[in-house]
Amino acid sequence: MxxxxxxxxxxxxxxxxxxxxxxxxxxxxxxxxxxxxxxxxxxxxxxxxxxxxxxxxxxxxxxxxxxxxxxxxxxxxxxxxxxxxxxxxxxxxxxxxxxxxxxxxxxxxxxxxxxxxxxxxxxxxxxxxxxxxxxxxxxxxxxxxxxxxxxxxxxxxxxxxxxxxxxxxxxxxxxxxxxxxxxxxxxxxxxxxxxxxxxxxxxxxxxxxxxxxxxxxxxxxxxxxxxxxxxxxxxxxxxxxxxxxxxxxxxxxxxxxxxxxxxxxxxxxxxxxxxxxxxxxxxxxxxxxxxxxxxxxxxxxxxxxxxxxxxxxxxxxxxxxxxxxxxxxxxxxxVARVVTPRQPQDPAAEFGTLSAERLCFGYPGADGPAVREVSLELRPGQVVALVGVNGSGKSTLANLLAGLYPPDSGRLLLGGTAVTDLAAHRERTAVVFQDFTRYRLAALDNIAFGRPHAAADLDRVHEAARQAGALDFLRGLPGGLLTPLGKEFTGGADLSGGQWQRLALARAFYRDAPLVILDEPTAALDAQAEDQLFSQLRQLFAGRTVVLISHRLRSVRQADRIYVLAGGRVVEEGSHGELLRAGAHYATLFRAQADAYQDADFS
Missing domain, CATH: 1.20.1560.10 (ABC transporter type 1, transmembrane domain)
Known part of the structure; x- marks a missing residue:
């Protein structure tokens, strides 16, 4: 046999x-x-x-x-x-x-x-x-x-x-x-x-x-x-x-x-x-x-x-x-798949409340789930923050909300209807990852990849770059938007970490999606640029649902809702003021960071 x-x-x-x-x-x-x-x-x-x-x-x-x-x-x-x-x-x-x-x-x-x-x-x-x-x-x-x-x-x-x-x-x-x-x-x-x-x-x-x-x-x-x-x-x-x-x-x-x-x-x-x-x-x-x-x-x-x-x-x-x-x-x-042209999603299409019901997810080979029985609600136009120590499940939960992973159990609901087509859900989502990809291609591509199935719109590219604070340094490149971003290519140029991060943000602006997930979007920016971005967050993403992940709790104070995660679970939720008054996990984390700034030696 x-x-x-x-x-x-x-x-x-x-x-x-x-x-x-x-x-x-x-x-x-x-x-x-x-x-x-x-x-x-x-x-x-x-x-x-x-x-x-x-x-x-x-x-x-x-x-x-x-x-x-x-x-x-x-x-x-x-x-x-x-x-x-x-x-x-x-x-x-x-x-x-x-x-x-x-x-x-x-x-x-x-x-x-x-x-x-x-x-x-x-x-x-x-x-x-x-x-x-x-x-x-x-x-x-x-x-x-x-x-x-x-x-x-x-x-x-x-x-x-x-x-x-x-x-x-x-x-x-x-x-x-x-x-x-x-x-x-x-x-x-x-x-x-x-x-x-x-x-x-x-x-x-x-x-x-x-x-x-x-x-x-x-x-x-x-x-x-x-x-x-x-x-x-x-x-x-x-x-x-x-x-x-x-x-x-x-x-x-x-x-x-x-x-x-x-x-x-x-x-x-x-x-x-x-x-x-x-x-x-x-x-x-x-x-x-x-x-x-x-x-x-x-x-x-x-x-x-x-x-x-x-x-x-x-x-x-x-x-x-x-x-x-x-x-x-x-x-x-x-071989079996019939490839059909993908129709870009209309960013102006109705995007209702996105709810998570008892989401659970574990990585293959891991000792236990990274996300356990998480339920939350994201309403249109809201800025929602996810906070917690390293390993608390914030990024994994963000990946689930973006449709990058199917949950092991639980479900996502959009406007009360279960999300079953994750590919279509990803079309409605813009994600800026903490470890975003640096495309060693033209600067134009780095922004226009936000909507890869449509021809690049130069006006929108310039506007996205302006919103992300990238327009000035892009204009100073040897070949402008057509400059390859890598010294290993002829006529190429290098960018700083902060400039790369602004390009990742410009990509999200260009995508113009109703759901925006920002995972440590300012990690490579200086403190002044970070404060400026967060102060303009509502204006820049007006009408969008924004999920924000940040270790710097002073950046999430203006969020409509804050979810605190520990061990893959939501252990607290509320506004900044409510969570401080509760005096639990969030208050402890916030005061620890505040004390570190107050105790710093500036002499």
């Missing part, structure tokens, strides 16, 4: 590779396959012509070429056909090269689409990252190589069939012996294929760790701290240790299977020699015409070579096709 499953997997993966080639460039695929069919037919026809030429020479004598009426035409046909099919082979190789490039592009796009389509909780799972790593590995020339190998194998099979057909006419009784000579090599290749695939799966996490270490050692952003801490030698040593493991396991596998393949080829060579010996014996006993025996020897050599080539390719083909199973399983949702 296991062998049958493996064969079924290989067949389905081969069909998947052919489908990819068909989708990438069907005309090129048809051209390449047709070339292989013609070349295989030419090889069989050439073998028949060789037999005829040998028969003519032997009948009239080597010195009587002029009296051999079939010899000269046969030689001319062979020469002309050789030239023509040489040109045909070059044509097929050129189309094959183009086809592989197109397959590479198609497959890389499929992996990216599947990764983007995965919901955020999947990125918390190690198994997902292993599957992603294997899919990325398989997408790098593997599908194109699979197509090349399948076409080469197809040519080898056609050649075997064509030459075998000619062989049947000449000495059919030798055909089984020649075919059996390839069996040991085929079996050895199958065992090696399975071993390679198991090794590949076992190294997934080690390869992910190596790639991360490579990013640390080569990244521009990480270079400063790595040198400050003198981490280069330590990280390089860990990279070397992880790579040494792969080298060691690969060397052991290849050494063991090389011996098996050499033994298998030796057995195949003995059987081929036995076939040639049988021809020699039959010709010596005049059981076969000498011309037939001579052509049959050429056929044995050609058939044996093709069979051994095909058998030797089986390990590479099988390993390649098994890796395609990783690609196929990971990209299946992207």
């Amino acid at each position: 296991a062998a049958e499953r493996r064969v079924g997997t290989l067949v389905s993966s081969a069909a998947f590779a052919v489908r990819l080639a068909w989708l990438a460039d069907r005309r090129a695929l048809v051209h390449v396959v047709l070339v292989q069919v013609l070349l295989a037919g030419a090889m069989a026809g050439g073998l028949v012509l060789v037999q005829g030429a040998l028969g003519s020479v032997l009948a009239h004598g080597p010195g009587a070429a002029g009296r051999s009426p079939g010899l000269v035409p046969a030689v001319v046909v062979l020469l002309v056909a050789g030239g023509a099919f040489g040109a045909l082979r070059l044509s097929g190789a050129a189309r094959m090269a183009v086809l592989t490039v197109k397959v590479d592009r198609l497959v890389a796009g499929m992996v990216l689409e599947a990764a983007v389509a995965a919901e955020l909780p999947r990125f918390e799972e190690p198994d997902f990252h292993d599957r992603l790593q294997r899919a990325v590995f398989a997408s790098r020339r593997q599908p194109a190589m699979a197509v090349v190998l399948l076409v080469t194998a197809f040519q080898a099979v056609l050649t075997v069939l064509a030459v075998g057909g000619a062989f049947v006419v000449m000495a059919w009784w030798l055909l089984p012996l020649v075919l059996v000579s390839a069996v040991p090599t085929v079996r050895a290749a199958g065992r090696e294929r399975s071993a390679h695939h198991e090794l590949h799966h076992g190294l997934s996490e080690s390869r992910r760790l190596r790639e991360y270490l490579e990013r640390l050692l080569t990244g521009r952003g990480e270079a400063r701290e790595i040198r400050a801490l003198d981490l280069g030698e330590v990280l390089t040593g860990r990279w070397q240790a992880e790579y040494a493991r792969e080298v060691r396991d690969t060397e052991a596998l290849l050494t063991a299977h090389a011996r098996r393949r050499m033994a298998a080829q030796a057995v195949g060579a003995v059987l081929t020699c036995l076939a040639v010996g049988c021809l020699w014996w039959a010709a010596g006993r005049r059981l076969l015409p000498l011309s037939v025996a001579g052509a049959a020897v050429a056929g044995v050599w050609l058939l044996s070579a093709r069979l051994n080539t095909f058998a030797g390719m089986l390990s590479g083909i099988g390993e390649n096709l098994l890796r395609l199973t990783d690609l196929r399983s990971f990209t299946a949702p992207a």
